[in-house]
Amino acid sequence: MQSQISRELFDEIILPVYSPAQFIPVRGFGSRVWDQNDQEYIDFAGGIAVNALGHCHPKLIKTLKEQSEKLWHVSNVFTNEPALMLAQKLIEHTFADRVFFANSGAEANEAAFKLARYYTTKKFHPYKTKIISFYQSFHGRTFFTVSVGGQAKYSDGFGPKPADIVHIPFNNLEAVKAVMDDHTCAVVLEPVQGEGGLTSATPEFLKGVRSLCDEYNALLIFDEVQCGMGRTGSLYTYQQYNIIPDILTSAKALGGGFPISAMLTTNEISEVMHAGVHGTTYGGNPLACAVGCEAFDIINSPEVLQGVEKRRAIFIGMLEEINEKFKVFREYRGKGLLLGAELQPTFYNRAHDFLTAATEFKVMILNAGPNVLRFTPSLIITEEEIKEGMTRFAKAVEKVVNA
Incomplete structure (x- = not known):
């Protein structure tokens, strides 16, 4: 007999590398989600910037159904x-001439780092691997990829790490100059971490890094897994x-919720x-790419891209109203609808408390480290959904502040 599908079951049978919320979403539409008890939530998390067109977008559903009756996988x-x-489509609207498809941001970055080392060691010398x-x-x-990432807590404990990877402070051009040399293969960064x-890269920093890469025959790799595909207001x-x-590298919103x-x-x-x-094996499969084509066309439209800043302004305006009352935010970060609200020092290390309280008041948000609340909603979320969700979030903030 099948066990009852509950949040407690997760703790019994799933590898304990996640700590999900206590409710289980079962269906969604637009920027609203319903749980097993038919309780409705406003979604400001967007599947961590994946659901750029919300849940169950009609055009994506139509495309997926049509492709599912044609061809799923050929390898x-x-x-x-x-x-x-x-x-x-990707080549027409970017700098690129060539595309490699995979299934996740990590896989795209793995391919990027391998390509960079392969290119520089073949083109220049075998020690150009930094x-x-x-x-x-x-x-x-x-x-x-976790070793290239600059957070040791994610890579420690698994034995010897891949070598010749250097970590330095972000937005610090002098630090780049100090470690850049003829052995440098690539500089890897997120335009918005x-x-x-x-944290957004400054124009001066990126310009300087580009110049240093040119000077030392190193490649500049942009990880736009999270900040790409319309998230910041440009493709x-x-x-x-x-x-x-x-x-x-691109992922997350590229498939509008379908892994690609x-x-x-x-x-x-x-x-x-x-x-x-x-x-x-699965990269470039017909199902994912068909949905990706449809998601690309919708996102890469003036209506969607130009609406990102308008929605950001509404979010910040309502966050400011909350802040006037509760004095919880220090500054606002990111670009477009990759939006962060840094907590005041008195609330440092309590970002998760705000997430937990938010779910109690039926709104889904994220954090970006212990001191920053993160909002990555649908790029086409309605003004009504923003206002309703922020009204709920204000109640969550009040609970945390008065706890």
């Missing part, structure tokens, strides 16, 4: 039409800086690769 032994169509990364960065959970507190965040990377990722690069860099050097 990389064959290509397929949806994969080629999505690759064309990767420069930044404290508080996050690039995935494979052993290579996602898990690291929603990709690099387009706001007028800085062109050599490699870019992509690594983008140029013809020159990709020329070192050949059949068998890298691969993936």
Whole structure:
């Protein structure tokens, strides 16, 4: 007899690497979610910036149903039409000439780091393998990507780490200069650090890093897994800086909720690769790419992209109203609807308390470290849903402050 499906069952049968909320979502539409007890929540978390078009977008459902009756999977032994169509869209609207599809941000970053080392060791010399990364960065959970990421708590305890990876302070050009040399393979960064507190790169910093990479024949890799695909108000965040990377990774919102990722690069860099050097079983599968095509077309529209800043302004306006009353926020971070609210020092290390209280008042939010609350809602969330959700969130803040 099947066990009752409950939150307690999670603690019994799932590997204990997560600590999910006490309710179980069972259905969603737009920016609203309902749990097993038919309680309604406003979703400001967006699946950690994945559900860029909310839940169960009608056009995505239609596309998925149509593709599900055609072709699901053929492997990389064959290509397929949806994969080629999505690759064309990405190339047409970015700097890229070549695309590699995978299934997650970590896989896209793994491919990017492998490509960078393969390229520089083939093109220049076999010791050009140093990767420069930044404290508080996050690039995935494979052993290579978690080692490149700048948070040791995620990579410690698993034995010897991949070598020749250097971590330095973010937005500090002098620190980059101090470690950059002829052995440098790549500089890897998020234009807006996602898990690291929603710190945005400064234009001066990115311009300087680009120049240093050019000087030392190193590649500039932008991890736009979280900040890409319309999240900050442009298709990709690099387009706001007028800085062109050599490699870019994209995932999360790329499939509107369906797992897919992509690594983008140029013809020159990709020329070192050949059949068998890298691969993936599911990457570029027809189901994911068909949904990705539809999500891409909706997100990459003036209506959606231009609406991001308008929605951010509404969020910040309502956060300011809450702050006037409760004095909990120090500053607002990030770009567009990758929005962070840093807590005042008196509330440091209590971000999770706010998350827990928010769920009690039926609103879903995130944190980005212990001191920053994170909001990554649907890019097309309605003004009504924002206001209703923030009204609920205000009650959660009041509970934490008065606890």
